Amino acid sequence: MEFYKIELEKLDYLPTMPSVLKKLLEILNDNSVSNKEIAKIVSLDSSISAKILSIANSAIFGGYSPINDLNLAITRLGRVDVKTIAMTLFISTMLKKFKLKNIVIENFWRHNLAVSFIARRIAQYLKKDVDFTEEERVVLYLTGLFHDIGYILFDQVNPDIMLLIKNQAIEQDEPFIELERIIVHTTHAQEGAELLKYWNLPKEITDTVRYHHEPYAATDKSIQKCAKIINMADYLANLFEMSTFKEVRYGVAFENLWNEFEFSSYTKEEFTEFKNELASQTNLFISFSELALNI
Ligand SMILES: [Fe+2]
Ligand SMILES: [Fe+2]
Numbered sequence: 027m028e029f030y031k032i033e034l035e036k037l038d039y040l041p042t043m044p045s046v047l048k049k050l051l052e053i054l055n056d057n058s059v060s061n062k063e064i065a066k067i068v069s070l071d072s073s074i075s076a077k078i079l080s081i082a083n084s085a086i087f088g089g090y091s092p093i094n095d096l097n098l099a100i101t102r103l104g105r106v107d108v109k110t111i112a113m114t115l116f117i118s119t120m121l122k123k124f125k126l127k128n129i130v131i132e133n134f135w136r137h138n139l140a141v142s143f144i145a146r147r148i149a150q151y152l153k154k155d156v157d158f159t160e161e162e163r164v165v166l167y168l169t170g171l172f173h174d175i176g177y178i179l180f181d182q183v184n185p186d187i188m189l190l191i192k193n194q195a196i197e198q199d200e201p202f203i204e205l206e207r208i209i210v211h212t213t214h215a216q217e218g219a220e221l222l223k224y225w226n227l228p229k230e231i232t233d234t235v236r237y238h239h240e241p242y243a244a245t246d247k248s249i250q251k252c253a254k255i256i257n258m259a260d261y262l263a264n265l266f267e268m269s270t271f272k273e274v275r276y277g278v279a280f281e282n283l284w285n286e287f288e289f290s291s292y293t294k295e296e297f298t299e300f301k302n303e304l305a306s307q308t309n310l311f312i313s314f315s316e317l318a319l320n321i
Pocket of ligand 2: 137
């Protein structure tokens with residue numbers, strides 16, 4: 027079958043990124059910009075402002091007196107979370123406009139939120155052995171949130187092909203991504219990266235999405251490192267049964283990746299303990315996010 031190139035500019039239902047959000051993403055990377063200035067930009071968008079305030083006041087950030095000042099809310103949440111909240115709101119609003127046939131949106135979110143959370147926790151866990159810059163942590167968090175957005179695009183553009191791939195993945199017990207390569211000559215990772223590029227997301231995020239199933243193909247060392255973590259997080263999320271498609275098998279070279287990082291300082295028992303704790307922490311995080319973000 028000949029693959030159709032998804033021409034994003036021809037999809038008239040695809041929203042462009044709101045200018046407030048574009049500006050926000052730019053300045054959140056700039057350490058010389060104060061929280062006060064960030065608050066000023068956030069206040070231009072009432073839905074983002076309201077969400078940030080409600081999350082800053084929620085139980086998980088509790089133990090403080092209630093606040094209704096955006097500036098304080100941003101200080102309490104930190105820039106990473108402000109960025110995540112803003113991006114999640116944008117993508118979830120956009121996804122609500124799509125008519126999806128083969129994807130249960132709640133499952134999609136649960137999986138992507140799980141990968142985002144797990145990736146961040148793995149980076150913390152690996153601190154002893156691997157260095158992550160603040161920027162790389164942000165990349166992990168945001169990439170986790172959108173790493174499988176290509177599925178949404180496939181289902182929106184051609185639901186019949188999506189169904190065909192899904193059915194074959196189940197019947198033949200083949201990893202989804204391998205069938206994408208055979209049937210449409212591209213992958214959700216590739217097309218998802220293009221969609222995020224279309225929205226002007228930074229190259230570190232678009233490329234980590236692009237390589238999340240084949241980290242070794244990334245030539246940039248930092249992107250390769252982040253793609254490996256996302257790949258591991260993806261494996262764990264599916265292991266914890268937080269998958270977009272419950273019945274489908276996912277091919278992930280997790281064990282190799284884990285060994286490659288040479289976690290000699292961790293015993294098997296320590297890792298098992300980490301994994302078990304992570305499963306319950308992830309569940310907790312997801313319930314909180316679903317509640318807070320109302321997705
Ligand atoms: Fe994926
Ligand atoms: Fe995934």
